[in-house]
Amino acid sequence: MRYRSIMAVLATSTFLFAASQVRAADLEVTHWWTSGGEAAAAKVLASSYDKLGGDKWVDGAIAGSGSTARPIIVSRILGGNPMGATQLNTGRDAEDLVKAGLMTDLTELATKEGWADFIRPSKLLDACKYEGKIYCVPVNIHSWQWMWINPNAFKQAGAAVPTNWQEFVAAAPKLKEKGIIPLATGDAWQIDGVFRVMLANLGGKDLYLKILDQKSTEAAGGPETKAIWQAFADARELADPGYVGRQWNEATSLVLTGKAAGQIMGDWAQGEFGVAGKVAGTDYDCLPGLGVHPALDTGGDAFYFPKNANPEITKAQLKLASMLVSKETQVAFNLAKGSLPIRGDIDMQAANECMKKGIKILTDSNNVLPSYEQAFSSDTQGQIEDLTTEFFADKTMTVEDAQARYVEIIGEAK
Amino acid sequence: MSRRPFAPLRNLNAKIAAVPMIVTVLVVFVGCTLWTVLYSFTSSRSLPTLDFVGFDQYTRLFRTSRWTVSLKNLAIFGLLSLAFSLIIGFILAALMDQKIRFENTFRTIFLYPHALSFIVTGLVWQWILTPAYGVQKVVRDLGFETFSFPILTDGRFTIYAIVIAGLWQGTGLVMALMLAGLRNIDDEIWKAARVDGIPAWKTYLFIIIPMMRPVFITTLVIISAAIVKVYDLVVALTNGGPGISSEVPAKYVYDLMFSRGNLGQGLAASTIMLTTVLIILVPWALLEFRPRYRKGKIPK
Numbered sequence: 001m002r003y004r005s006i007m008a009v010l011a012t013s014t015f016l017f018a019a020s021q022v023r024a025a026d027l028e029v030t031h032w033w034t035s036g037g038e039a040a041a042a043k044v045l046a047s048s049y050d051k052l053g054g055d056k057w058v059d060g061a062i063a064g065s066g067s068t069a070r071p072i073i074v075s076r077i078l079g080g081n082p083m084g085a086t087q088l089n090t091g092r093d094a095e096d097l098v099k100a101g102l103m104t105d106l107t108e109l110a111t112k113e114g115w116a117d118f119i120r121p122s123k124l125l126d127a128c129k130y131e132g133k134i135y136c137v138p139v140n141i142h143s144w145q146w147m148w149i150n151p152n153a154f155k156q157a158g159a160a161v162p163t164n165w166q167e168f169v170a171a172a173p174k175l176k177e178k179g180i181i182p183l184a185t186g187d188a189w190q191i192d193g194v195f196r197v198m199l200a201n202l203g204g205k206d207l208y209l210k211i212l213d214q215k216s217t218e219a220a221g222g223p224e225t226k227a228i229w230q231a232f233a234d235a236r237e238l239a240d241p242g243y244v245g246r247q248w249n250e251a252t253s254l255v256l257t258g259k260a261a262g263q264i265m266g267d268w269a270q271g272e273f274g275v276a277g278k279v280a281g282t283d284y285d286c287l288p289g290l291g292v293h294p295a296l297d298t299g300g301d302a303f304y305f306p307k308n309a310n311p312e313i314t315k316a317q318l319k320l321a322s323m324l325v326s327k328e329t330q331v332a333f334n335l336a337k338g339s340l341p342i343r344g345d346i347d348m349q350a351a352n353e354c355m356k357k358g359i360k361i362l363t364d365s366n367n368v369l370p371s372y373e374q375a376f377s378s379d380t381q382g383q384i385e386d387l388t389t390e391f392f393a394d395k396t397m398t399v400e401d402a403q404a405r406y407v408e409i410i411g412e413a414k
Numbered sequence: 415m416s417r418r419p420f421a422p423l424r425n426l427n428a429k430i431a432a433v434p435m436i437v438t439v440l441v442v443f444v445g446c447t448l449w450t451v452l453y454s455f456t457s458s459r460s461l462p463t464l465d466f467v468g469f470d471q472y473t474r475l476f477r478t479s480r481w482t483v484s485l486k487n488l489a490i491f492g493l494l495s496l497a498f499s500l501i502i503g504f505i506l507a508a509l510m511d512q513k514i515r516f517e518n519t520f521r522t523i524f525l526y527p528h529a530l531s532f533i534v535t536g537l538v539w540q541w542i543l544t545p546a547y548g549v550q551k552v553v554r555d556l557g558f559e560t561f562s563f564p565i566l567t568d569g570r571f572t573i574y575a576i577v578i579a580g581l582w583q584g585t586g587l588v589m590a591l592m593l594a595g596l597r598n599i600d601d602e603i604w605k606a607a608r609v610d611g612i613p614a615w616k617t618y619l620f621i622i623i624p625m626m627r628p629v630f631i632t633t634l635v636i637i638s639a640a641i642v643k644v645y646d647l648v649v650a651l652t653n654g655g656p657g658i659s660s661e662v663p664a665k666y667v668y669d670l671m672f673s674r675g676n677l678g679q680g681l682a683a684s685t686i687m688l689t690t691v692l693i694i695l696v697p698w699a700l701l702e703f704r705p706r707y708r709k710g711k712i713p714k
Contacts, residue, residue: 067673187653241567242546244656379459382674386480386658393569393657405479412474 024054025316027084029303030076032062032069033337035249037271041337048329055316058084077102082306084313085320089373090127090138090300097304103135104305109318110134115325120344121298121368128302136302137324140339141362143296144266144371145197146354147287148252148273153180153261164291165202165231168262172238175261183238184260186246191392192385194235194264198228200297200369201289208295211410212375220410221403229391229399229406235264236392244393256284264290270338270354280352288354294361297371300339380413447688454682460675471682481683484661487573491662492641494577495584499637500630502581503588508618510589511596521593525586532583536650539579540566569659572652576644576660579651584640588633595629596622631702642691663687 027049033042039061046057060083062069073086077097088094097103106128110116119125119138128136149168151161157178159171172182185191200208203224210219219225240260243251252272254260263269273284280286288294303324305317323329330341335350340358348359361367372381387409391402422429457467475481506524510517527535542548543566550563565571599622607617623630645664648654654661663683671680 071672188655241564242544244567245540245544245653377459377675379670379674379676379679382669382676383478386478389655390479390657393655393659 024056025084025310025312026056026058027313027316027320028058028060029085029087029320030060030062030069030073030083031087032064032066033087034061034063035272036275037273037336037338038268040275041271041333044332044336045324045329048332049320049323052319052323055319057320077306082308084308085303085305085317087139087301088136088304090124090298090302094136094304095130097306098130098135102307104307104314104317105133106135106137106305106318106321107133109321113322113325118343118345119325120342121362121365124298124300124342136304137321138300138302138342139324139330140300140334140337141298141342142266142268142300142339143298143358144193145201145289145296145369146267146269146358147197147262147264147290148255148269149262149285149287150255150258150260150283151285152283153255153258156180156258157261161285162287162291164287165198167291168287169231169234169238171261180258181238181240181254181260182262183235184246184251184254184263185239185243186248186251187244188385188389190246190248190251190265191243192381192388193266194392195228195232195384195388196372197264197290198231198235199225200295201293202231203228204293205295205366205369208369212370212372215410215413217407217411221407225406226399226403229403232388232391233399236395239392267338267340267354267358271336272338274336274338280354286354286357288357288361295367295369296358296361297369298362299371299373300342376413380409383409450681450688451685454678454685456678458677458681460677462677467678471678472686474679475682475686480658480661481663481666483658484663484666487660488641488644488662490573491577491580491644492638494574495580495641496634496637498577498581499585499588500633502585503633504592504623506585506589507592507596510593521590524589527583528587530583532646533650535579535583536647539575539582540651543575566652567656569656572656572660576648576651580640580644580647583647584637588637591629591633591636592626595626598629599625642687 029046031042033039042059042061046059049055049057062072066089070088073083073088074094074097076083077086082102094103115134116122116125124138124141125134128134128138147165147168149162153175154161154171157171157174157180159174160167162168162171168182175182183194185194199211207219207224210216211225248265248269249272251260251263252265252269253276255263256273256276256278270280270286273280278284288296303321305321308314308317325342327343327346330343330346331348331350334341334355335352338355340355340362341348344363348355351359376384384406387402387405391397453462453464454471455466455468456463457465457470510520514520530538543563545551545562545564545567548563550561553561553563565575603621603625604617607621612621643664644662645668648660648662648665652660654665664687667680667683667687669680670676670683
C-alpha cells in the first residue's frame with residue numbers, strides 16, 4: 001500500500017514535469033499594474049500575447065505601488081529565480097542588474113526591427129542602453145503634467161469650466177459653496193506631484209531646468225519660485241480634510257463622480273476614466289500643463305527580460321519584446337492605459353481628445369522635460385516630498401519658510 | 415589529592431552549549447551596533463562606503479524638521495502610553511481580581527487586541543477615526559450636525575490617535591501581567607489588612623503595589639521596548655501624515671535607509687535612537703541590578 005502510493009506520487013510528479021516541458025513556454029510576467037485601468041491595460045498585453053500562439057502569458061501582478069514591487073522583483077532576479085519578463089520604470093530601476101549581466105540582450109532583435117528609427121523621443125531607448133546594447137523595451141510614455149477636471153461639477157456650481165489653473169482657483173469658492181471638493185488629492189507622493197507639476201507648468205521650462213539640471217539656488221530662492229509656493233499655498237486651501245491617506249485612484253474616482261472638481265495627477269489617471277466608460281471632452285476634460293505652459297516629462301514603463309537558462313524561455317522573451325513595440329499592441333495598450341505610445345509613426349485615430357493633446361505637445365521636442373527621477377537622487381526627492389507635504393498639511397507654515405528650506409535642499413542636491 | 419580543575423574548563427558542556435548564543439550576541443548585537451555607529455559618520459548612500467564626513471549626518475539630522483517632529487512625537491507617545499497603559503492595566507486587573515463572574519470571558523476580551531498585528535489595529539482605528547465614515551459621521555447622523563472630531567486630519571492631534579490605538583492594543587497585555595502579579599499576593603495579607611481596618615484602595619496603593627515591584631519592572635521593560643520601536647502602527651494608521659505630523663524615529667530610519675538610499679543618514683538616526691535609550695536605560699539598570707550587600711544577601 002505504502003509502496004504503491006509512493007509510486008503514484010512519483011508517477012504524477014514525472015507526468016507534471018513532462019507536461020510542463022511539452023508546452024512551448026509559460027512566460028511569467030511580473031508588474032504592479034493593479035488599479036482598474038492598469039489591470040485592463042495588462043490584460044490587453046496578456047491576451048494579445050496568448051493569441052500569437054504557443055507561448056503563454058502567466059500573470060504575476062504584485063499588489064501595491066512600485067516601491068513595494070520593485071524590491072520583490074529585484075530580489076527574485078538576484079536570488080536566481082528570475083521571472084520571464086518584468087515591468088519596471090523607465091530610468092535607473094534596473095541599472096545594477098544590467099551591469100551584473102542578469103538581463104537578456106535584445107540588441108539583435110532591435111537592430112533587425114529598426115527600433116531606433118521609430119521610437120520617440122529617442123531618449124526612451126537610450127535609457128535602455130548599456131555599453132551600446134539594448135536591454136529593455138519601453139512600452140509607454142507617462143507624464144505628470146496633467147490636470148483632470150469634471151466639467152459637470154463646474155456647471156452644477158454655476159462656474160465657468162476653467163481652461164487653466166488661475167481660472168480653476170477663481171472658480172473654487174463657488175464649488176465649495178455647493179459642497180464640491182475643488183482639488184482632490186491624497187497621500188504624500190500625490191501632494192508632492194502637485195508641486196512638481198506647478199514648478200514645471202506655472203514656472204515654465206527655464207525655471208524647471210535651472211532647478212533640476214543646474215540645481216541653482218538662485219532660481220530656487222527667486223521670485224518666480226516664490227510664486228510657485230504661493231500657488232501651492234492656494235492649492236492647500238482647495239483640498240478637503242479627508243485627503244489624508246487617500247489612494248490616487250480614490251481621488252480620481254471623486255472627480256469621476258463629480259464629488260470633486262479636479263485632480264492634478266499623471267496621465268495614468270486617464271485609465272480610470274476609461275474603465276468607468278467616461279468620454280474625454282464631455283464627461284471629463286484635461287488640462288495638460290495646467291493649461292499654462294504645455295510641457296510634459298517623459299517617464300514611463302519598460303519591460304526587462306531576465307536571463308534564463310531555458311532556451312525556450314529566451315525565445316518566448318524575444319517574441320514578447322517584438323510584440324510590445326508592434327503598432328497594434330502600442331495602440332490597444334496605450335488606449336487602455338491612458339498613456340502615450342512610444343512610436344511616432346502610428347495612427348492614433350482611435351485616441352481620445354486628451355491623448356491627442358498629449359501627442360501634439362510631444363511632437364515639439366522643446367516641450368519635453370526631464371523627470372525628477374532623472375535629475376534628483378531618491379534622497380533629494382524624499383527631502384522635497386517631506387517639505388511639500390509638511391507645508392501642505394500645516395497651514396501655519398509660511399511661503400517664506402518653505403522656500404528657504406527648499407533653497408537649502410536644492411543647494412545640497414547632488 | 416585531586417587537583418583543582420583548570421578554571422575555564424569547568425562546566426565545559428554548559429560553556430559549549432552557550433557558545434552559539436554568545437557568538438550571536440557578539441556578532442549580531444554588538445558587532446552590528448558598532449558597524450552602525452561607524453558608518454553613521456560616513457557619507458554612505460545606497461551602499462556603505464568608508465568616506466568619513468565627521469558629524470555632517472548628525473548636523474543634517476537635527477536640522478531636518480521631520481526628525482525633530484519625530485522625536486517630539488516619540489516623547490508624547492512614550493509618556494502617554496507608559497502612564498496610561500500602566501494605570502488602566504492595573505485598574506482592570508484589580509477589578510478582575512474581585513472574584514467576578516465570567517472572568518475568563520472578560521480576560522479574553524481585554525487580551526484579544528494584543529493578538530492582532532499592529533497593521534490590523536492601525537487600519538481598524540483608521541476606519542473608526544476617519545471623519546468621512548467614522549465616529550464623526552455617526553455622531554453627526556445622530557443629529558449633532560456641527561460635531562467635529564478631526565483627530566486624524568488635524569496635524570495637532572494625530573499623535574494622540576496613535577496613542578489611543580496603541581493603548582487599545584497594549585493595555586490587555588499589561589492587565590494580564592498585573593493580574594498574574596495580583597494572584598501571587600498571599601491572601602493572608604488581605605486578611606491582615608482587613609483586620610487592621612485598612613480600606614481596599616489604601617491596601618492596594620501602599621501594600622500591594624510595592625509588593626508587585628518585579629511585575630511592574632517586567633511590564634515597564636516590555637512597554638518601553640514596544641514604544642521605541644513603534645513603526646507599523648504609524649504606517650497603517652496615518653503613514654506619518656497629515657504632512658509630517660505623526661512621524662516617528664523608526665520610520666525615518668527605515669525610509670532613509672531603504673527607500674531613499676541614504677544609509678549614512680539612516681544610521682545616524684538609529685545611533686541617536688540607541689543613545690537615547692541608553693541614556694535612560696543605563697542609570698536605571700545600574701540602580702536596579704546593583705549588588706545588594708547591605709541587606710545581608712551574599713551575591714553568588
